[in-house]
Amino acid sequence: MPGVDLHIHSNFSDGELSPAEIAEEIKKAGITAFSVTDHDTIKGLSEAEKAAERLGLEFVPGVEISIYFDNASFHILAYYFEQTERFCSLLEELTQKRLIRAEKMIARINRLGYKLDIEDILKTGSRGSIGRQNIAQTMVKKGLSESTSALFQGLLRKGGPAYIPNPTIDPKTLFDEIHIAGGVAVLAHPGSTRHDEKIAGFAKAGLDGIEAYYCKHIKPQVAFYEKLARKYNLITTGGSDFHGKGRYPSKLGQFRVDYSILASLKERKKVIDEKRSKVAKPLIKKG
Numbered sequence: 122m123p124g125v126d127l128h129i130h131s132n133f134s135d136g137e138l139s140p141a142e143i144a145e146e147i148k149k150a151g152i153t154a155f156s157v158t159d160h161d162t163i164k165g166l167s168e169a170e171k172a173a174e175r176l177g178l179e180f181v182p183g184v185e186i187s188i189y190f191d192n193a194s195f196h197i198l199a200y201y202f203e204q205t206e207r208f209c210s211l212l213e214e215l216t217q218k219r220l221i222r223a224e225k226m227i228a229r230i231n232r233l234g235y236k237l238d239i240e241d242i243l244k245t246g247s248r249g250s251i252g253r254q255n256i257a258q259t260m261v262k263k264g265l266s267e268s269t270s271a272l273f274q275g276l277l278r279k280g281g282p283a284y285i286p287n288p289t290i291d292p293k294t295l296f297d298e299i300h301i302a303g304g305v306a307v308l309a310h311p312g313s314t315r316h317d318e319k320i321a322g323f324a325k326a327g328l329d330g331i332e333a334y335y336c337k338h339i340k341p342q343v344a345f346y347e348k349l350a351r352k353y354n355l356i357t358t359g360g361s362d363f364h365g366k367g368r369y370p371s372k373l374g375q376f377r378v379d380y381s382i383l384a385s386l387k388e389r390k391k392v393i394d395e396k397r398s399k400v401a402k403p404l405i406k407k408g
């Protein structure tokens with residue numbers, strides 16, 4: 122069955138495969154279009170795009186941006202943005218702040234008696250942005266913990282002794298920035314985020330879609346988010362959130378969505394571009 126996958130992590134954040142390897146696996150799985158959506162960074166997109174072109178695959182530029190709002194974390198997927206200087210520098214700032222956050226988390230970890238250096242993570246980990254998964258994997262490699270899941274349940278869990286929230290940006294500002302870059306803003310994995318009460322406000326602030334078709338959503342959740350999307354005039358998208366071995370889906374192709382979702386994503390992009398071109402054109406005064 123062909124299909125698309127609009128949510129994949131590469132080794133430019135906390136995924137296992139390089140963008141080129143992802144493209145190879147997508148091709149093998151018979152998927153025809155895919156996106157790479159690393160955490161707060163678009164540094165892996167050019168490699169993915171080149172590999173997609175070589176393999177005859179359709180590529181959708183993407184990124185997954187973390188925000189912290191009203192004491193809850195949300196992940197916003199952006200698609201089809203242009204890599205404008207303004208959008209790139211926003212992401213660069215978030216990546217830099219993630220690095221500072223990682224240093225602070227490591228300082229906390231060391232205060233608890235471990236021996237960990239940011240260099241250990243930079244050497245073996247991500248080629249782009251750093252997150253808890255990179256810290257967890259390095260700790261396991263160094264024999265400081267038996268598993269990453271033990272760390273995500275202990276030290277690194279939200280509210281845990283080494284946890285520090287991600288850098289954030291106000292949701293409305295983020296939606297505006299995505300639109301200014303010509304991108305489409307989608308709320309990732311709402312079923313895992315569990316703050317459905319925020320969706321109405323996000324829609325009012327400019328959110329374009331929700332990821333109704335997510336690898337962990339059960340059928341009633343999909344139906345629920347499809348209904349919410351209709352209510353707030355949002356599109357629905359989907360993806361596997363593939364990171365690599367160790368959690369479902371452990372292989373690309375195990376979860377895919379219908380190609381038709383790409384049509385509504387492109388339709389939304391067109392609306393955003395039309396609005397953008399109107400804003401950009403100065404009014405011609407008569408006389």
Ligand code: AMP
Binds near residue numbers: 254270287
């Ligand atoms: P961060 O953005 O640094 O707070 O890290 C969040 C990322 O860590 C998520 O996007 C997941 O990829 C990963 N993650 C979260 N919870 C777990 C878990 N229980 N086990 C493994 N990875 C996790």
Ligand code: FE
Binds near residue numbers: 254
């Ligand atoms: Fe992740």
Ligand code: FE
Binds near residue numbers: 185196309310
């Ligand atoms: Fe996410």
Ligand code: ZN
Binds near residue numbers: 128130362
């Ligand atoms: Zn993700």
